[in-house]
Amino acid sequence: MGLKTMKTVINVERLTKDYNGLTAVDHISFEVEEGKIFGFLGPNGAGKTTTVRILTGLIKPTSGRVSIMGFNLRSEPIKAKQIIGVVPELSNAYNELSAWNNLQFMADLYGVPKNHAKNRAKELLNKFNLYDRKDHKVKTFSKGMKQKLIFAMSLMNDPEILFLDEPTSGLDVISARLIKDMVLELNKEGKTIFLTTHYMEEANQLCSRVAIINHGKIAAIDAPEKLKMRIAGLKWVEVSFDMPVDASDLLDLSGVIDVRMSGDKLRLYTNEPGRTIYQLVDYSRSNNLEIVMLNTLAPTLEDVFIKLIEEKG
Amino acid sequence: MIDQLKRACAIAKKDIRIYYMKGPVVIFGILFPVFLFLAFVIGRDLTVDFLIAGLLSMTIFFTSMSITPVIAPTETQTRNLERLAAAPVSITAILLGDMLASVLFGVGISLVPIMVGMAIGVTVEHPFILAAGIVLAAFCFSAMGLIFSSTPTSMTSTVMMISTMVKFPLVFISGIFIPVGELPQWGQMLALVSPLTYITDLCRYSFQGTNYYSILVDATALMIFFVIFMTVAIKLHGRSLPKRL
Numbered sequence: 001m002g003l004k005t006m007k008t009v010i011n012v013e014r015l016t017k018d019y020n021g022l023t024a025v026d027h028i029s030f031e032v033e034e035g036k037i038f039g040f041l042g043p044n045g046a047g048k049t050t051t052v053r054i055l056t057g058l059i060k061p062t063s064g065r066v067s068i069m070g071f072n073l074r075s076e077p078i079k080a081k082q083i084i085g086v087v088p089e090l091s092n093a094y095n096e097l098s099a100w101n102n103l104q105f106m107a108d109l110y111g112v113p114k115n116h117a118k119n120r121a122k123e124l125l126n127k128f129n130l131y132d133r134k135d136h137k138v139k140t141f142s143k144g145m146k147q148k149l150i151f152a153m154s155l156m157n158d159p160e161i162l163f164l165d166e167p168t169s170g171l172d173v174i175s176a177r178l179i180k181d182m183v184l185e186l187n188k189e190g191k192t193i194f195l196t197t198h199y200m201e202e203a204n205q206l207c208s209r210v211a212i213i214n215h216g217k218i219a220a221i222d223a224p225e226k227l228k229m230r231i232a233g234l235k236w237v238e239v240s241f242d243m244p245v246d247a248s249d250l251l252d253l254s255g256v257i258d259v260r261m262s263g264d265k266l267r268l269y270t271n272e273p274g275r276t277i278y279q280l281v282d283y284s285r286s287n288n289l290e291i292v293m294l295n296t297l298a299p300t301l302e303d304v305f306i307k308l309i310e311e312k313g
Numbered sequence: 314m315i316d317q318l319k320r321a322c323a324i325a326k327k328d329i330r331i332y333y334m335k336g337p338v339v340i341f342g343i344l345f346p347v348f349l350f351l352a353f354v355i356g357r358d359l360t361v362d363f364l365i366a367g368l369l370s371m372t373i374f375f376t377s378m379s380i381t382p383v384i385a386p387t388e389t390q391t392r393n394l395e396r397l398a399a400a401p402v403s404i405t406a407i408l409l410g411d412m413l414a415s416v417l418f419g420v421g422i423s424l425v426p427i428m429v430g431m432a433i434g435v436t437v438e439h440p441f442i443l444a445a446g447i448v449l450a451a452f453c454f455s456a457m458g459l460i461f462s463s464t465p466t467s468m469t470s471t472v473m474m475i476s477t478m479v480k481f482p483l484v485f486i487s488g489i490f491i492p493v494g495e496l497p498q499w500g501q502m503l504a505l506v507s508p509l510t511y512i513t514d515l516c517r518y519s520f521q522g523t524n525y526y527s528i529l530v531d532a533t534a535l536m537i538f539f540v541i542f543m544t545v546a547i548k549l550h551g552r553s554l555p556k557r558l
């Protein structure tokens with residue numbers, strides 16, 4: 001480990017996956033440090049699920065190297081799998097088995113001792129509000145309950161690293177909240193989490209580092225705030241008046257680079273938001289307009305995302 | 314190694330809970346051979362112990378091969394496979410677990426014809442050889458069943474169709490209805506490449522004391538077929554698993 005204080009638990013070097021000519025993952029390299037929540041963000045078909053499947057030992061890469069807590073995935077897949085938990089993107093528990101039996105099956109697959117497995121299952125079912133349904137077959141569960149069960153199953157072996165492939169997609173806000181709180185709680189206990197998501201806000205809230213992936217390549221990788229600073233030159237002020245105004249008037253204000261309509265609001269791109277606001281107030285006074293709404297906005301992760309995706313298009 | 318075996322047992326337990334008494338298993342594993350058997354023996358003048366031996370080997374053949382082909386396509390369709398494959402179990406352990414469930418089913422159901430036979434006065438002359446033969450054959454046939462399910466499909470019916478197309482002709486060249494010795498030359502040659510021939514011969518020996526090959530040949534042949542089927546199944550499933558996700 002040398003002088004580094006942080007331990008690297010996931011190490012990916014020049015990872016590539018070809019599907020008959022289509023390069024789903026294209027020479028990506030990155031590291032994830034212990035105890036971090038690492039976000040993997042990208043549009044549909046970017047290669048997120050393919051990457052997760054390679055990292056969890058489900059499919060073999062065309063080339064490249066992965067090590068999980070020091071275990072080379074190619075030579076020691078079983079040892080690597082033993083210490084990770086996985087919530088795949090599209091996967092089910094066994095419908096014909098009860099929630100309880102699904103959890104015990106997982107415990108058996110990971111070699112968790114019987115007594116320990118029972119306590120753990122109880123604890124997890126309670127945490128996910130599924131305890132009173134523990135003996136019901138999974139086929140009687142709602143989608144959200146199934147997803148919570150899959151999450152619980154991935155925790156039966158008390159994994160060091162947790163891979164979550166869009167864990168909250170399709171869930172209502174309450175269930176999504178529960179999952180997100182779980183992620184934070186696990187992280188507090190020191191677990192490393194690798195999370196793919198479509199939801200920028202989720203990545204923004206949870207992740208200490210985010211990789212933005214597009215067409216199988218990493219477009220950017222950094223802390224969310226630092227990613228936002230990359231397009232910090234572009235700030236904007238959103239304003240709405242009680243009457244329609246001519247957008248070209250606003251373009252004359254100092255510092256304003258561009259004006260765009262968005263709904264009943266005007267968005268003024270500026271490099272001096274403070275001055276722009278003064279001028280807007282003056283403008284409204286001199287034209288007898290009333291300001292209904294005024295907002296300054298810093299770029300969100302979504303803006304960074306869209307900008308990067310459009311650039312590399 | 315021991316760990317992987319324990320995990321294979323857990324997989325077998327799961328299979329037993331889910332797949333025993335599933336539609337295709339009951340139809341192709343129990344009903345189909347019973348009707349096939351009745352269709353061919355009714356009205357023919359054959360001794361009871363000859364028939365019971367044939368029925369027994371056919372039962373082992375069909376029942377031990379009824380579970381293994383169903384599991385992989387079903388779990389592809391229900392999307393259980395990704396979760397299973399992410400667990401620290403090797404392909405070999407997964408297949409071994411599936412086989413174990415199939416073997417137990419085959420051995421369990423084959424007690425039925427034995428008991429029917431004993432009820433109507435047939436005696437088992439070599440019970441230990443019979444027991445060992447049944448277990449060996451059950452392993453051999455459930456491994457054979459794994460090969461059928463190695464195409465990465467989610468359609469159980471496709472797998473069942475392919476396997477029936479192979480199983481059906483084997484029944485006729487394996488000395489169940491016509492003893493191998495009475496087959497024409499080419500039939501005897503074909504009988505050699507059917508694993509079913511050897512367990513049928515072994516059953517005949519256990520019930521009637523008459524055998525066409527030596528018992529050692531029967532056992533060795535079943536063993537060799539088992540090793541070949543298992544090796545091929547592991548290879549093929551290893552290749553098809555990623556395509557099922």
Ligand SMILES: Nc1ncnc2c1ncn2[C@@H]1O[C@H](COP(=O)(O)OP(=O)(O)OP(=O)(O)O)[C@@H](O)[C@H]1O
Binds near residue numbers: 045046051089
């Ligand atoms: N088994 C496969 N065979 C062929 N191509 C595949 C296979 N799996 C994925 N791909 C292709 O690889 C690319 C990346 O797919 P992947 O599922 O990794 O995307 P993703 O980022 O997870 O997308 P989403 O957000 O929609 O889940 C896609 O173009 C997809 O069509």
Ligand SMILES: [Mg+2]
Binds near residue numbers: 049050165
């Ligand atoms: Mg995906």
